[in-house]
Amino acid sequence: MDKDIDRWFPYPEYRPHQREMLEAAAEIVRTGGHSVFMVDAPTGSGKTSILSALLAAKNDERIVVVLRTVSQVSIYLDEIKKIRQNTNKRPRVAYLVGKAKTCQLRDEMDSVYLGCDLLKIMTRQLLESRMKEYMYLAGRSQDTVYDPSKDDSLLELIMDEREGERSCCPYYLLSKEAYLFDGEIKFRSSRKAQEVGRAIGDNIIYLDELDEHCGDICPYEAMALSAEGADVVILNYNHVFDDTYRDAMYNWLGIEPEKTILLIDEAHNLGDTVRAVNSDVLPQFSVKRAIKEVESSRMKARRAGLNQSLAVAEQILPRIMKFMEKMNEKGTSSEEWFDPHMFSDFVFGESLVREDERMVAELMNLGDVIARQKEKGSESSEIHLQKVGDFLFMLNFAKNDEAYVPLKYTEKRQVGGNTYTSTTLEIRNLDPSLQIESVMGQHHATVMISGTFSPPEAYELYYFANNGRATIMTLPNQFPPENRLVLAASRATTQSSLRDDRDNVTEIQQHLEAFITGVPGNVVVYFTSYNLLNQYMDVCTMVAKAAGKQIYLEPRDSKEVSSVLGRFFQAGLKSATKPGVLLAVAGGKMSEGIDYRGEALKGAMVVGLPLTAYTEIQKTVNEYYKGKYGKKQGMFIAYTLPAMNRALQALGRVHRAADEGGVLVLCDFRFSSKGGMGVREYLPEWMDRELKVCSGKESAQLITEWVKDYKRADVPLETKGFLNVETDNNEVQEPVLQIGKIEKTRLLNILGKIARSKERFYLGTINNQLKKEDRLDSTQLKEMFTDEDFSRLGLKACYVPSIGEVEVKRIRKNDK
Numbered sequence: 001m002d003k004d005i006d007r008w009f010p011y012p013e014y015r016p017h018q019r020e021m022l023e024a025a026a027e028i029v030r031t032g033g034h035s036v037f038m039v040d041a042p043t044g045s046g047k048t049s050i051l052s053a054l055l056a057a058k059n060d061e062r063i064v065v066v067l068r069t070v071s072q073v074s075i076y077l078d079e080i081k082k083i084r085q086n087t088n089k090r091p092r093v094a095y096l097v098g099k100a101k102t103c104q105l106r107d108e109m110d111s112v113y114l115g116c117d118l119l120k121i122m123t124r125q126l127l128e129s130r131m132k133e134y135m136y137l138a139g140r141s142q143d144t145v146y147d148p149s150k151d152d153s154l155l156e157l158i159m160d161e162r163e164g165e166r167s168c169c170p171y172y173l174l175s176k177e178a179y180l181f182d183g184e185i186k187f188r189s190s191r192k193a194q195e196v197g198r199a200i201g202d203n204i205i206y207l208d209e210l211d212e213h214c215g216d217i218c219p220y221e222a223m224a225l226s227a228e229g230a231d232v233v234i235l236n237y238n239h240v241f242d243d244t245y246r247d248a249m250y251n252w253l254g255i256e257p258e259k260t261i262l263l264i265d266e267a268h269n270l271g272d273t274v275r276a277v278n279s280d281v282l283p284q285f286s287v288k289r290a291i292k293e294v295e296s297s298r299m300k301a302r303r304a305g306l307n308q309s310l311a312v313a314e315q316i317l318p319r320i321m322k323f324m325e326k327m328n329e330k331g332t333s334s335e336e337w338f339d340p341h342m343f344s345d346f347v348f349g350e351s352l353v354r355e356d357e358r359m360v361a362e363l364m365n366l367g368d369v370i371a372r373q374k375e376k377g378s379e380s381s382e383i384h385l386q387k388v389g390d391f392l393f394m395l396n397f398a399k400n401d402e403a404y405v406p407l408k409y410t411e412k413r414q415v416g417g418n419t420y421t422s423t424t425l426e427i428r429n430l431d432p433s434l435q436i437e438s439v440m441g442q443h444h445a446t447v448m449i450s451g452t453f454s455p456p457e458a459y460e461l462y463y464f465a466n467n468g469r470a471t472i473m474t475l476p477n478q479f480p481p482e483n484r485l486v487l488a489a490s491r492a493t494t495q496s497s498l499r500d501d502r503d504n505v506t507e508i509q510q511h512l513e514a515f516i517t518g519v520p521g522n523v524v525v526y527f528t529s530y531n532l533l534n535q536y537m538d539v540c541t542m543v544a545k546a547a548g549k550q551i552y553l554e555p556r557d558s559k560e561v562s563s564v565l566g567r568f569f570q571a572g573l574k575s576a577t578k579p580g581v582l583l584a585v586a587g588g589k590m591s592e593g594i595d596y597r598g599e600a601l602k603g604a605m606v607v608g609l610p611l612t613a614y615t616e617i618q619k620t621v622n623e624y625y626k627g628k629y630g631k632k633q634g635m636f637i638a639y640t641l642p643a644m645n646r647a648l649q650a651l652g653r654v655h656r657a658a659d660e661g662g663v664l665v666l667c668d669f670r671f672s673s674k675g676g677m678g679v680r681e682y683l684p685e686w687m688d689r690e691l692k693v694c695s696g697k698e699s700a701q702l703i704t705e706w707v708k709d710y711k712r713a714d715v716p717l718e719t720k721g722f723l724n725v726e727t728d729n730n731e732v733q734e735p736v737l738q739i740g741k742i743e744k745t746r747l748l749n750i751l752g753k754i755a756r757s758k759e760r761f762y763l764g765t766i767n768n769q770l771k772k773e774d775r776l777d778s779t780q781l782k783e784m785f786t787d788e789d790f791s792r793l794g795l796k797a798c799y800v801p802s803i804g805e806v807e808v809k810r811i812r813k814n815d816k
Contacts, residue, residue, distance in 0.1 A: 008052040010082035017475045018046040024473055025050045026057035028445045036446045036470040040453035044478040047449045048079050054261055055091055061444050065234045066264045070097050073234055081204045092201040094227035095234035102219040104171045108163040114382055123168035131178035131185050146178040175221040193217050197225025227253045237273040241439055257442040267448035268645050271462055274432035282391040284324045284422045289384040291317045297370050309366040312359045319347045327423040331410055335617050340398040340406045363389040394427040402624050403431040430624050433465040452648040454684045462637045477686040483661040485706040486690045487699055488672035494528055494608030509539050510696025511667045516581055517547045518703035519663045521602035522572035524582040526650040528608040533583055544581045554584035561589050572600040586610035587646035603663035604654045609670045610646040644682055
């Protein structure tokens, strides 16, 4: 293995501090021993290229990239692709994302996971029956293999099946074949599935290309096969940090933890994810369905000799239901603590001899019987009795460990004019450190990267329960400071005691007016809550209208987010006549994980320090961490650190590339103060250094002056280091984008840079032999650029593909 990082690095030169960061990551891999490296590096630092350092430093280890969202997958596929194109290395990559994104039949199902499980059961039963028929006709032999792709009569039967009438999944069917082993019928991947899996590993296949590439093979099965020989496997947080998921996934993919390097992206989210993984929720409908499962399985349970298990279920389940019904009568919508000991007494208390753990085990045994029964009957594999058992098992933690809090809350739903009340019970984990340390203690080495690990020592304490566990590196902001203005309020605040104070409200209104009016183009204002957003809705609407801008609201329904964002992005185009003002909530649906690139966003403002509501539950969290780390550190980790992250994530939406400019405003004096209630000392160093503290009136002047004097810092376009080509006109064409396939989003980003540049470019397609439907026509381009940009770049005569062969070259005079 080539250990030279430079030979794996796919770019012509390193960014400031990037080489140092990559070398430190490589050293962690060389050290091994379950070591951890935490990197706090703002957007633009080149964090993703740590992957090249890990590839260079590893021996026979595999790299598992751990991501929070599906949208991040393409970022790492792009990085692998660059390594393949610009070096002589060919690392193999595979990824597994949720079936909701990969299942070929996903549009036919209300629940993809349940529907997929059911169809897999039915498909295996079909394979087994056809195998038996095949052996009857062909004769029984240890070499007998049944390949469904060669069974024309079967294919004819299933290929015309319609939605809702399927007897199996045709894609999963053709991904498997049946064979004999020790006289029993077993299943394995078909030859065609193996071929597709190898082809995926040989190429870089993006998610939107997966269906076409797999054809009639299940994409999920094909990706799993490709992962078996991959150097890099991309998984999500739950795959790695949920013990049950990880054991099954690693076993399926042939991953050994001790020979695995973890690269965790957006690692500031890890704590919340692990806490959710270690929590358990029991909704009332699961208890109702568990009761029905027991009723329908009563006779078979008795025949199986499970009379004791049946008696336990028939005692416990109605008691849980009765407890929930009492909660429905109270109708409390907010989260409340409940006593786990009193709950156990209520549920198990009728037994003469209390053996809670044994009774839970009896429930789980009965759940296993029901699961096998459902599988034989081609029913959904979801077993609600097992959910009840899991919850009661977790209840033991809540009795004995302060890191687990029992909660109850009631919801009301309107259906057909009727109101239905339902109670949910939850065992919520407060502390992720034990699980994080357990997982990382099983792996060769771990690298955690984030743009908002601030302050990193606090995250280290939160994640590992002590400082000194990890090697920490913090990088400065690589983007030109001239491209941003950072303001913080000197007096305004959203503290509850001053929230309705007349002078304070006026101060906040002045900051809002200065920001919405003074920053040209699209802006977003993040509030600490929907209530605060509603409080300032009218003033924002009035100011936006006077400034010729349109208000866009963060929707309560997540299904409407893409529609609202689409309209907001359109408002940010140069051709748009009315820029947008997006009003959203910090930590909400529109504050993280959305790429507001280019002209989509010119400024972001956070109104207030976005602390979690100070409920009884939050007080419990605070007390737990104060008891663990002392009053100051405990309160910071439990209460202030999450708020800092929400604010930094919200502001981070503005500058997503080095050549983008904008205004950042922290509208609360706590951001500009140190000590006491102040949090300025916890801001990133670059932000603290550039912060301008001002009143509402002063902010208007500062924004006006900055906008007037602002000139975009010159940021060169990314070059690939290819040979220059001299033309007949004494000009040199420097390749900017390598000839080859390119995603539409990547191409639009490059076109945007071209449009903002003063240099001349040649933009063209190879031989211009593209089908009309593959071209990005002049009408679409005009939506992106002004007529002046369009004419200057000569785009009118050039068809640009959405996906196809393309080249982009910078034109300059030959200096020779």
